[in-house]
Structure formats: structure tokens, C-alpha cells
Amino acid sequence: MSRGKHKKGIGLIEVIVGASILSLAGVGLLMTYALYVNASLVAPRPIQAAFLEDEGMEVMRLIRDQNWGSISGLSLGTTYYLSFDAGAKKWSTATSGVLINGIFDRIVVVSAVNRSVSKDIVSSGGTLDPDTKKITVSVSWLYKGATTTKQLVGYLTKLF
Numbered sequence: 001m002s003r004g005k006h007k008k009g010i011g012l013i014e015v016i017v018g019a020s021i022l023s024l025a026g027v028g029l030l031m032t033y034a035l036y037v038n039a040s041l042v043a044p045r046p047i048q049a050a051f052l053e054d055e056g057m058e059v060m061r062l063i064r065d066q067n068w069g070s071i072s073g074l075s076l077g078t079t080y081y082l083s084f085d086a087g088a089k090k091w092s093t094a095t096s097g098v099l100i101n102g103i104f105d106r107i108v109v110v111s112a113v114n115r116s117v118s119k120d121i122v123s124s125g126g127t128l129d130p131d132t133k134k135i136t137v138s139v140s141w142l143y144k145g146a147t148t149t150k151q152l153v154g155y156l157t158k159l160f
Contacts, residue, residue: 042143045103046150049139052106053152056082056137059091060108060156066090068158071133074110081107109136113155121155131158 059082064071074080074093081097084090099105111134114126121132133156140149 045141045143045148048101049104049141049148049150052100052104052139053137053150056106056108056139057135057152057154060135060137060154062091063093064156064158065160068160071110071156072130072158074133076110076112079107079109104139104141106137106139109138110134111136132156 060071070093078095080093080095083092083094083097085092093108097106113129113132113134114122114124115129115132116122116126121129135154135156137152137154138149139151140147
């Protein structure tokens with residue numbers, strides 16, 4: 001007779017264990033989904049930053065093509081931001097800027113270039129080349145309290 005009383009309790013325990021297993025599986029699926037959503041939001045950032053770097057270098061080429069004095073007149077080692085004037089349809093450099101898409105900070109730094117006797121670019125020594133500038137475009141963004149920065153370095157020469 002005591003066996004019948006315990007069978008009813010075992011059925012209840014089976015229901016509780018089954019519900020717990022289903023709940024854990026559901027929570028696991030939700031956590032996996034949250035990880036995938038987070039990854040899909042963060043993964044494009046390095047790609048976007050690479051495009052912004054390339055755009056920054058192209059803008060500096062455009063400014064150079066419009067007027068070499070706009071490049072050679074920039075203070076060496078100073079941080080500049082790129083600004084587009086929609087009315088004039090023209091790019092320019094500025095000493096202050098805003099975040100691009102509310103996420104990315106793009107800066108441009110112009111440095112002097114020295115050349116050796118054989119006209120090769122050297123990092124130290126040599127003779128100053130006033131017709132060539134080193135351009136460093138940096139794009140940075142903040143994610144979860146850490147800043148990530150990508151950098152593109154190129155040289156612009158007075159062509160015209």
C-alpha cells in the first residue's frame with residue numbers, strides 16, 4: 001500500500017525535472033542568440049574603420065590636388081579632423097571634429113619627410129623634403145570601455 005503513495009510523488013518529480021531541463025535549454029538558446037546578436041553588431045566596426053581610413057587618405061589626396069599649400073601649410077605633428085562643406089562641395093581640415101556615426105573618431109597627422117643622398121626616405125637624418133609629407137590617418141572607437149585604433153600611413157608629394 002505504501003508503494004502507491006510514492007508513485008504519485010515520482011510523477012510530480014519527473015514533471016519538475018523535465019520542466020527544469022526545458023528551462024535550461026531555453027536559457028541556453030537565449031544566451032547563444034544574445035552572443036550572436038552582439039557579435040553581429042561589433043564585427044563590422046573594424047571593416048568600417050578600414051573604409052574610414054581609406055577615405056581619409058583619399059580626402060588628403062583631394063586636398064593636395066586642389067592646392068598643395070593646403071597640405072604644406074598644416075602644422076607638423078598637429079591633430080587634424082576632416083570636414084566636408086556640403087555647400088561648397090569641398091573637403092578641408094579642422095582642429096576640432098565630431099564622432100563619425102556617433103562611434104568613430106578619425107584624425108590626420110602630417111609629418112615632415114627627410115631623404116638620404118640617394119633620395120630614399122629616411123626616418124632620421126638626411127635632408128628635409130619640402131615637397132613630400134607623411135600622412136597618418138587614425139580611426140578609433142570605444143567598445144566596452146576599451147579603445148581600438150587602426151592606423152594608415154602614406155606619403156603625399158607635390159605633383160602640380
